[in-house]
Amino acid sequence: MENERVRQEAEAAIQEGKAKREQSFGLRYVRFSDDYRELPRGTVLFEEALIPGYPQIGRIVVLRSGLAEQFHGSFWAEEKVNGFNVRIAKVGDRILAFSRGGFICPFTTDRVGDLLDLTVFEEAPDLVVCAEVAGPENPYHEGSPPFIPADVQLFTFDLMRHGSARFLNQEEKMKLIDRYRLPATTIFGQYNRQNIDELESIGLRLDREGKEGIVFKEVGSQKRAKYVVGQSNIQDINDAAINLMDVHSSFFMDRILRLALFLDEHELEPSRAIKEQLGGAFLDQLSSALEQYRGTHHVSHRFKCRFRSYENASYFIESLQRIRKQGVQTLQRRLEQEGEFWVLEFERVSTRMVGLLGHSLGGGVTYD
Amino acid sequence: MENERVRQEAEAAIQEGKAKREQSFGLRYVRFSDDYRELPRGTVLFEEALIPGYPQIGRIVVLRSGLAEQFHGSFWAEEKVNGFNVRIAKVGDRILAFSRGGFICPFTTDRVGDLLDLTVFEEAPDLVVCAEVAGPENPYHEGSPPFIPADVQLFTFDLMRHGSARFLNQEEKMKLIDRYRLPATTIFGQYNRQNIDELESIGLRLDREGKEGIVFKEVGSQKRAKYVVGQSNIQDINDAAINLMDVHSSFFMDRILRLALFLDEHELEPSRAIKEQLGGAFLDQLSSALEQYRGTHHVSHRFKCRFRSYENASYFIESLQRIRKQGVQTLQRRLEQEGEFWVLEFERVSTRMVGLLGHSLGGGVTYD
Numbered sequence: 001m002e003n004e005r006v007r008q009e010a011e012a013a014i015q016e017g018k019a020k021r022e023q024s025f026g027l028r029y030v031r032f033s034d035d036y037r038e039l040p041r042g043t044v045l046f047e048e049a050l051i052p053g054y055p056q057i058g059r060i061v062v063l064r065s066g067l068a069e070q071f072h073g074s075f076w077a078e079e080k081v082n083g084f085n086v087r088i089a090k091v092g093d094r095i096l097a098f099s100r101g102g103f104i105c106p107f108t109t110d111r112v113g114d115l116l117d118l119t120v121f122e123e124a125p126d127l128v129v130c131a132e133v134a135g136p137e138n139p140y141h142e143g144s145p146p147f148i149p150a151d152v153q154l155f156t157f158d159l160m161r162h163g164s165a166r167f168l169n170q171e172e173k174m175k176l177i178d179r180y181r182l183p184a185t186t187i188f189g190q191y192n193r194q195n196i197d198e199l200e201s202i203g204l205r206l207d208r209e210g211k212e213g214i215v216f217k218e219v220g221s222q223k224r225a226k227y228v229v230g231q232s233n234i235q236d237i238n239d240a241a242i243n244l245m246d247v248h249s250s251f252f253m254d255r256i257l258r259l260a261l262f263l264d265e266h267e268l269e270p271s272r273a274i275k276e277q278l279g280g281a282f283l284d285q286l287s288s289a290l291e292q293y294r295g296t297h298h299v300s301h302r303f304k305c306r307f308r309s310y311e312n313a314s315y316f317i318e319s320l321q322r323i324r325k326q327g328v329q330t331l332q333r334r335l336e337q338e339g340e341f342w343v344l345e346f347e348r349v350s351t352r353m354v355g356l357l358g359h360s361l362g363g364g365v366t367y368d
Numbered sequence: 369m370e371n372e373r374v375r376q377e378a379e380a381a382i383q384e385g386k387a388k389r390e391q392s393f394g395l396r397y398v399r400f401s402d403d404y405r406e407l408p409r410g411t412v413l414f415e416e417a418l419i420p421g422y423p424q425i426g427r428i429v430v431l432r433s434g435l436a437e438q439f440h441g442s443f444w445a446e447e448k449v450n451g452f453n454v455r456i457a458k459v460g461d462r463i464l465a466f467s468r469g470g471f472i473c474p475f476t477t478d479r480v481g482d483l484l485d486l487t488v489f490e491e492a493p494d495l496v497v498c499a500e501v502a503g504p505e506n507p508y509h510e511g512s513p514p515f516i517p518a519d520v521q522l523f524t525f526d527l528m529r530h531g532s533a534r535f536l537n538q539e540e541k542m543k544l545i546d547r548y549r550l551p552a553t554t555i556f557g558q559y560n561r562q563n564i565d566e567l568e569s570i571g572l573r574l575d576r577e578g579k580e581g582i583v584f585k586e587v588g589s590q591k592r593a594k595y596v597v598g599q600s601n602i603q604d605i606n607d608a609a610i611n612l613m614d615v616h617s618s619f620f621m622d623r624i625l626r627l628a629l630f631l632d633e634h635e636l637e638p639s640r641a642i643k644e645q646l647g648g649a650f651l652d653q654l655s656s657a658l659e660q661y662r663g664t665h666h667v668s669h670r671f672k673c674r675f676r677s678y679e680n681a682s683y684f685i686e687s688l689q690r691i692r693k694q695g696v697q698t699l700q701r702r703l704e705q706e707g708e709f710w711v712l713e714f715e716r717v718s719t720r721m722v723g724l725l726g727h728s729l730g731g732g733v734t735y736d
Contacts, residue, residue, distance in 0.1 A: 280638065
């Protein structure tokens with residue numbers, strides 16, 4: 001897209017309430033808070049660069065019919081990792097990481113040098129690395145993939161270029177991942193309708209291994225679809241259950257339904273073990289929440305993450321404390337230097353859950 | 369309330385959209401669709417009678433603190449039966465049963481002579497019998513108490529009189545229940561803060577017996593509170609799971625939370641068995657729904673109920689077919705004379721669930 005046209009579009013989008021002017025990290029930019037014409041939500045426009053948003057990807061819940069229905073030719077299958085989506089790009093002389101919504105992510109931006117080799121941006125300064133950041137020490141998600149032992153890791157799954165909301169094709173992506181030694185998601189290979197059986201086996205294996213799922217990418221097009229395996233739904237419920245009051249209840253119902261469809265497709269009768277896991281994902285977490293409430297009058301999840309710079313850590317925790325959205329409160333517990341890192345620990349308090357438990361345990365009545 | 373004042377109130381309520389003129393069973397009446405001043409939602413006003421609505425009752429979710437907080441003196445404890453709430457009253461020369469919302473219930477009105485001895489209305493024509501109708505052959509609820517082997521039964525739990533939205537006191541109620549041999553809910557007795565332990569034992573026994581819960585009624589006041597036991601929450605989930613898309617998802621979350629609080633209060637660790645039951649309530653029902661969908665392209669619950677009159681049965685099924693609310697469709701399957709009854713069988717189809725399964729199994733994509 002030519003620069004002038006983009007600037008006009010940004011102005012129009014701001015007028016229509018689809019984009020906002022933002023200022024952070026000493027930078028001014030326009031952030032598209034909604035899809036706008038060909039620009040996906042999360043697109044960010046700087047004086048010197050347009051970083052395209054990462055488009056929404058449709059979900060298939062039944063592997064075999066979903067693939068048959070959505071893809072007509074060949075498609076690539078890659079592992080889907082349970083973390084948070086970032087785009088990393090060079091803007092002026094800085095390497096920045098953007099959240100899905102187009103905010104500069106202070107955490108990933110701080111740690112970007114640990115997550116990938118930044119020489120990629122010297123040699124290809126207009127590249128946009130689309131990746132998942134995941135691990136037990138991530139500051140956003142309660143859950144983390146079982147195969148990441150500590151801290152966080154980055155998994156590149158797509159590449160784009162400044163100025164265009166299009167993915168590089170798979171071969172080019174693989175070549176650049178290789179050339180720049182970008183850490184990347186596992187690519188299972190190229191498939192078509194004839195070898196869906198293999199994908200079914202991969203799905204069952206990922207399910208056993210506690211992994212999240214698969215992303216499919218049509219050869220020669222921008223078309224994609226995602227698919228999660230059964231266990232991953234239980235894991236999501238487990239991670240979110242103490243936020244029962246903050247998360248929309250359809251979050252849980254969607255996952256139960258996806259689990260039922262996964263079991264059904266793979267001709268797995270709902271076993272005693274899986275029922276127990278599903279029931280336990282709710283009851284064990286709520287039992288912990290009650291225990292926690294009795295001990296501290298709080299219900300919270302404790303996060304720990306590492307920053308390189310004290311300023312970024314402070315800025316991060318302050319911005320969390322500013323946004324008390326959906327009844328969630330953030331309490332800083334620790335910010336201390338440990339070796340070469342600043343270790344930040346904070347609690348995300350579910351104030352609605354605290355309110356509900358207080359009311360219920362205190363003998364209050366509710367009306368249905 | 370004097371007649372003239374009530375009529376004025378009804379007119380005002382209609383103007384304010386809180387009441388509606390209705391016509392059914394050849395009768396014209398005003399139905400209060402919302403609480404209006406001292407008249408509860410469900411109040412019905414005929415030329416010759418005002419039948420008060422049954423007020424909403426608050427729920428306590430923790431027995432001990434709930435009782436301590438809500439009741440200051442003594443209170444009665446009675447069994448809560450899982451069925452549907454009706455008020456039965458004589459209007460002119462007819463005995464009518466009203467739903468909670470103030471509609472004439474064709475089913476209960478038809479069967480009223482089987483459910484209680486109607487001489488009560490000859491001797492006390494201004495009595496309003498407030499009761500639960502429950503059983504496997506009820507036309508509204510998927511579930512039914514385990515102790516009712518067939519058809520339906522009536523359980524009186526309160527008495528009111530025409531013209532006044534006040535409950536008769538417990539002694540008078542018990543006397544009249546006795547005098548008119550009204551089938552009634554079990555009255556456990558009178559309690560106070562000092563003997564809550566006994567109520568706890570009753571709660572645990574009801575839980576083991578698959579019963580629903582307890583209603584508490586303060587001595588000397590109109591104050592009431594209800595309480596359900598742990599298993600009853602799982603039963604509700606089990607009964608509603610195939611309507612996952614029609615029932616608001618908070619229905620399920622509320623019950624999971626109540627179950628967790630029940631276990632917590634009774635110092636029951638979430639056991640493997642209870643987790644399995646909770647998970648199974650979702651997964652087994654969804655597995656049946658999928659099986660049913662594959663067989664019939666429908667997901668439905670089959671209801672069977674018995675009427676005395678063919679006209680009432682026809683009127684009932686026609687009114688169900690007219691109201692296709694919340695994506696629920698009613699299909700008549702059978703209406704045949706069997707001995708002294710007209711047996712009606714119908715299916716309540718969850719059209720949203722059918723749509724969702726069709727889309728998912730057909731390989732459609734969804735966007736979160």
